[in-house]
Amino acid sequence: MTPLLRPLRSIANGFGLAWWARVETRRPDVTYWFGPYIRRSSLEAALRPFLADLRSEGAAEVNHSLIKTRRAEPLTIAAEG
Template identity: 80%
Template sequence: MTPLIRPLRSIANGFGLAWWARVETRNPDVTYWFGPYLRRNSLESSLPPFLADLRSEGASEIQHTLVRARRGEPLTISAAP
């Protein structure tokens, strides 16, 4: 990764132009935000290992949506109280 990528991602995220994956799982009921990425195809190519990791940890019913948005913390949101 070039030294400029991280600041560019931060700027893109600040303007709501960054690409994110919203990943929802059941058992556990959790929403994960994966990103930010400057280009949609970069996100698409980086997402499969993340999804595989969730499966290996036992998550089920994994669904994802790619969105262009501005996100901050928290990047992991549990539905459990």
């Protein structure tokens, strides 16, 4: 990552202009937020290995959507119950 990329991502996220992936899995029931990215294409490229890793760890179902938004912690949210 270039030294300027991290601050740019932070600024874009602060203004709600950053791309995020909302990834939901079943068994375990978890929502992951993956990002922020400046360009959608960069997010798509980085997301592929993350999704493959979740599947290899045995998640029963993995669904995702790409969203331009502002996001803060927590980035991993487990379902209660």
